[in-house]
Amino acid sequence: MARTGRRPGKQDTREAILRAAREAFADRGFDQASIRQIATSAGVDPALVHHYFGTKEQLFLATVGAPIDPGTLFPHVLEGGIEQVPERLVGTFVRLWDDPVLGSAAVALVRSALQHDWSARIVREFLTTQILRRVLNQLDLEPAEAPMRGSLIASQMIGMAMIRYVLKLEPLASAAPEAVVASLAPTIRRYLLDPLPS
Structure with a gap:
């Protein structure tokens, strides 16, 4: 008897790789997951993973x-001295989230994480691996303090995203980007540069 239904094709292979990658990254984290493990879980050759997605980072x-x-x-955020990083970081973050297309995708990402x-x-x-590590590794920070500084910075940025873009609490939701940067950057500067409590 002939088989019916759609033959497995490119989309099926791509989705199988993505499913395996989601499980691997969630279970083992970015650093510990490997293309070979992901390919094995998806039932494909590692070369096919590279064909569809390129690098592990792109996957x-x-x-x-x-x-x-x-x-x-981040090259723009990190150019110049460390003193300008807070304003550039917050400004870049706000521009991304204010963009109608990119911002909607970012909101969906946060909502998914909450569910x-x-x-x-x-x-x-x-x-951790794609944002905080990129910023903190380029700055001359005490290595033992960098993770805490990164977590504190993330708490402010994600908190602002939740209030401004997800909950849309006024007046922050409609505040001018320049006002958001001016309000948030001093806190980011403190977390980045000031001595941490012992």
Whole structure:
């Protein structure tokens, strides 16, 4: 008897890789997951993973549904001295979230993280490995303090995103971007540069 239904094709293979990658990144984290493990779980050759997604980092961004590659944003944030990083970081963040297309994707990402434990783990990996690590590794910070500084900065940025873009609490929801930067950057500067409590 002939088989019916759609033959497995490119879309099926791509989705199988994405499913395996989501599980691997959620369970083992970005650093510990490997293309070979993901390929084995998806039942494909590792070369096929590279064919569809390129690098492990690009595969990770696809699993997260990241609206933009953070690597394209941070050279601007980090140029110049460390003193300007808070304003540039907050300004870049606000411009991304204010964009009608990119902002909608970012809101969807946060909402997903609030609804599912595996989504929360993936978003946590995204924040840690693709955003905070990129910024903190380029700054001359005490290595033992960098993780705490990064977590404190993330608490402010994600908190602002929740209030301004998800809950849309006024007057922050409709405040001018310049006002948001001016209000938030001093706190980011304190978390980045001031001595941490012992």
